[in-house]
Amino acid sequence: MSESHENQTGVPYDVVVLGAGPAGANVADRARAAGLSVAVVERELVGGDCAYWACVPSKALLRPVLAVADARRVDGARQAVTGRVDADGVFARRNRSVSDWDDTRQALFLKSIGADLFRGHGRLDGPRRVSVTRDDGARQTLTARHAVAIATGSRPALPDIPGIAEARPWTSRQGTESSTVPTRLAIIGGGGVGIEMATLWQGLGSQVTLLARRRLIRRMERFAGELVAQGLSEAGVDVRIGVQVTALRRPDPQGPVTLTLDDGGELEADEVLFATGRTPATDDIGLDTVGLTPGSWLDVDTTCLVRGVDGQWLYALGDVNHRALLTHQGKYQGRTAGDVIGARAAGRPLDDTPWGDHATTADQHAVPQVFFSDP
Known part of the structure; x- marks a missing residue:
């Protein structure tokens, strides 16, 4: 128009x-x-963001993942679940939900x-x-x-840490608009965006590592964060609490990202997504x-x-x-x-x-x- x-x-x-x-x-x-x-x-x-990069596309992506997880918990239904969520089908659903960004x-x-x-x-x-x-x-x-x-x-707010520009990190926008499933995805942040992104990308086939400085969804009751951490772990997410990223390296723009952690360790991922505030x-x-x-x-x-x-x-x-x-x-x-x-x-x-x-x-x-x- x-x-x-x-x-x-x-x-x-x-x-x-x-x-x-x-x-x-x-x-x-x-x-x-x-x-x-x-x-x-x-x-x-x-x-705005809600219609094209946040509320609407994230829920369109999450719904198939959560529906399959629920079916696996129901006697008689779990036997009908014979494979993984079809990522291409989920992306097509997302695209329709945002009218192909039109x-x-x-x-x-x-x-x-x-x-x-x-x-x-x-x-x-x-x-x-x-x-x-x-x-x-x-x-x-x-x-x-x-x-x-x-x-x-x-x-999205990005922290001022060494190597962040070189790493070309995802934010919530790339997390909801990407149509490529990274083999390994590191997510920084244990708030609402972090746990939603971890849920959907693990469900779509990524091996997700979720790093949080403090407990998950800390603005809610402690038990809620504990239940979410347990659920993510059972789904295959590597949940690490009490960990901070101190530096990033990505010398090859097409190669993996290496995260340096404050405990002296390193983590390698194909993409890194920051969900660390606004x-x-x-x-x-x-x-x-x-x-x-x-x-x-x-x-x-x-x-x-x-x-x-x-x-x-x-x-x-x-x-x-x-x-x-x-x-x-x-x-x-x-x-x-x-x-x-x-x-x-x-x-x-x-x-x-x-x-x-x-x-x-x-x-x-x-x-x-x-x-x-x-x-």
Whole structure:
């Protein structure tokens, strides 16, 4: 879907949204429902990480693996399981689930609510102004009467250890988009992403080694991590807890990766995947033009309004405000912010009681979440 040209007359939009993932789409939807004109800027795929590199593809990959594991536990069913999961079939299922990375349907949703889509890299250019640079280098400036909403999300964080650039590690993106099963896969990180990646790639035929500094899924009850570690071990994963990687080597780009461990040992793998946290995707969106620090998490109040900026016009929702890096929470914040923007634009009194702490002050410990593993 091509970008909109409706703002070239210089008439400002009421709201400009940076990022067309679930949080951005929800704030756009609520702002449009309030009768406001909305522009949405997206530099990648409309639908964001959840639709194409995270929630949707990971669950499409995991489902066949978990279904076969469950069948093996049922008398009468296990006898029908005669081989391994067919990786090519699983990848085909994944590809269908992400529409072969074609975001036409997601873009059509924005059109259906009356929002205009601008494809390109959006950056703040001072208060209420967003500069959009398209892939062909053309630029356009959008202005917002009432609000700019930042919903640019986060990206995988990679540790600063020797050899990491040479190793060309996987992150969660490569972990969900790859259609090649590595013979040996080392996964660094014992959180939700780490255990899901270990579950699915072991099930697809890799020999997986999972390295974690502390117990698995440590934000949950201890027994949950212990059960997951037991399940992974029974499936064939080499689970090592209390281990850190201190260096990486990959002198041949097509060859294996050697991991140096803090216990003095080494581990060789064909690919290494880091699942060691997230960092905000705010390093190149013009935060400095409004007095904020590029690359920082954005501090917000209970209405998702960014603190430290003059005037009630800049909002941040989803991962960028670091309250709870979960898609369903970002969508909730998007609806909250959209309602707030609509009320303030209309001059209506605002009561944020229905949102309060649930909207923006919850953390990973308080927000319901689910990881897919065995068990």
